[in-house]
Amino acid sequence: MDMENYPILLSSSSSSSLATAIPFSSNMVTSHVINHLHGNNPPGFLGLKSEMDTPLSSDDFTTTLPQIQSFGGPKNEMKLGIKKGEKKIRKPRYAFQTRSHVDILDDGYRWRKYGQKAVKNNKFPRSYYRCTHQGCNVKKQVQRLSKDEGIVVTTYEGMHTHPIEKSTDNFEHILNQMQIYSAF
């Protein structure tokens, strides 16, 4: 998947934008994941896909996601940020699948759950989380495939504008978790 089209992921190369965007920091790891997408998957990671308005080829997960636009919150800001003359700002979001039995993968940020809805064609619900940091409107949703309940799909949208609130070596715990749960 050509990430070049998603400047939000790659711009500002210096201060680890990927780390702010993708909680699983370190460009090495991420590129590693991407490189392995079209072949053998690294343990834990089963896939990573960026999506905006791309027609989804896989009807399995990530059912039709309407353009949600402007994660402001209250309705006054909720209206589409599409004003005349402006092209619609597509909010980049990207999902990756992990093999895990636990839904809550601690990625170093603090999330507050704000919703949970049932997913069609899926017996498992989808949980909606929002970053609790003030001014940070990063959202994520966690979903589990009914096909294979061992797979958890986490979809992030937005970019963190603040450092991680937890110790960074917690990242290793995550990797350990993944490898542990990917053992089956």
Place this chain on the structure above:
DNA sequence: CGCGTTTGACCGGCGC
């Protein structure tokens, strides 16, 4: 008490 989850209501978009 402060912060996070739960859960039904609500809301806007879209298809019929």
Place this chain on the structure above:
DNA sequence: GCGCCGGTCAAACGCG
């Protein structure tokens, strides 16, 4: 216009 669907709100509740 109506009803479905996906996403969000917010009050109540739970927990340290």
